[in-house]
Amino acid sequence: MWSRLVDSTAPAERVAAFRMCVGVFVLLYLAIRVPVFWDLATRSGTTFDGVGLFGWRDTPLPVSMIRTTVVVAFVSGVGMTIGYRFRATAPVFALAMLLLTTYRSSWGQLLHFENLFTLHLVLLAVSPAADAWSLDARRGTIARREATTYGLVMQVACVMVVVTYVIAGIAKLRIGGAEWMFGDTLRNHISYSAVRLELLGGDGSPLAGVVVRNAWILPPMAIGSVIVELSAPIALLGGRWRNGWVAAAWFMHLAIYALMLVGFPYPLFLIAFTPFFPLERVRDIDLRRWLPVQRQSAHSP
Numbered sequence: 030m031w032s033r034l035v036d037s038t039a040p041a042e043r044v045a046a047f048r049m050c051v052g053v054f055v056l057l058y059l060a061i062r063v064p065v066f067w068d069l070a071t072r073s074g075t076t077f078d079g080v081g082l083f084g085w086r087d088t089p090l091p092v093s094m095i096r097t098t099v100v101v102a103f104v105s106g107v108g109m110t111i112g113y114r115f116r117a118t119a120p121v122f123a124l125a126m127l128l129l130t131t132y133r134s135s136w137g138q139l140l141h142f143e144n145l146f147t148l149h150l151v152l153l154a155v156s157p158a159a160d161a162w163s164l165d166a167r168r169g170t171i172a173r174r175e176a177t178t179y180g181l182v183m184q185v186a187c188v189m190v191v192v193t194y195v196i197a198g199i200a201k202l203r204i205g206g207a208e209w210m211f212g213d214t215l216r217n218h219i220s221y222s223a224v225r226l227e228l229l230g231g232d233g234s235p236l237a238g239v240v241v242r243n244a245w246i247l248p249p250m251a252i253g254s255v256i257v258e259l260s261a262p263i264a265l266l267g268g269r270w271r272n273g274w275v276a277a278a279w280f281m282h283l284a285i286y287a288l289m290l291v292g293f294p295y296p297l298f299l300i301a302f303t304p305f306f307p308l309e310r311v312r313d314i315d316l317r318r319w320l321p322v323q324r325q326s327a328h329s330p
Contacts, residue, residue, distance in 0.1 A: 038176035046308035052110030112163020186304035198258030
């Protein structure tokens with residue numbers, strides 16, 4: 030049954046492509062968010078409440094430890110992405126990002142997409158993701174595994190995506206119940222985001238006011254979001270089921286950004302959904318088919 034839901038086999042190149050997609054995304058994300066992580070190192074501890082790995086702490090970590098972790102994350106992230114000394118750099122990168130994202134969450138703001146890409150990094154760190162398209166592979170010291178081994182990595186990555194969406198849907202029903210879908214909860218979320226941005230000196234979404242004034246639009250949107258999240262397991266069926274669910278999930282995130290200017294970059298840039306697709310086929314794309322070709326005249330020499 031399991032092998033019929035998701036591909037039980039995959040080439041090494043598929044896992045390698047997944048490694049590079051996640052690695053590049055997280056490195057770019059870390060580069061953009063460096064000021065945030067850097068500032069956390071010197072923030073006072075009045076609002077610090079350790080979660081996850083830091084659940085045992087009620088005071089911030091030393092400044093040097095946080096900033097060293099940022100540097101280590103960059104260096105190991107490059108190594109992991111290009112597949113250099115992968116057995117060392119990948120676990121270090123995964124651990125560094127787990128520490129940084131958990132530490133940032135300990136200050137009160139939870140970013141759920143960070144949880145997903147961190148889980149993917151941990152999975153890659155314990156997988157043979159550098160068996161192809163890597164500097165380690167070019168040295169010829171890596172023996173290829175069975176196709177089922179690579180398939181299992183991609184299966185687990187897909188299940189991680191599915192589980193995070195299902196949990197989000199269950200959380201909505203558990204916390205808000207029918208009120209979340211048919212009441213004013215979503216309307217209040219949109220209103221709060223717009224007002225908060227204005228109070229902070231920014232501009233809210235131009236669509237927020239339109240939607241809030243036409244509240245009849247919101248229940249179908251709220252119901253749709255719950256359906257998308259709870260129906261995530263159908264993506265494991267592959268084919269049109271997968272394509273339809275990925276499109277629906279992406280449009281859901283696009284709508285969230287359009288209405289509240291709250292972006293979830295990991296799914297918005299489609300990186301979160303890459304495990305569902307045969308990424309290795311990108312090398313077979315002939316870009317020349319899409320480029321204008323100047324045809325020579327019949328009289329040309």
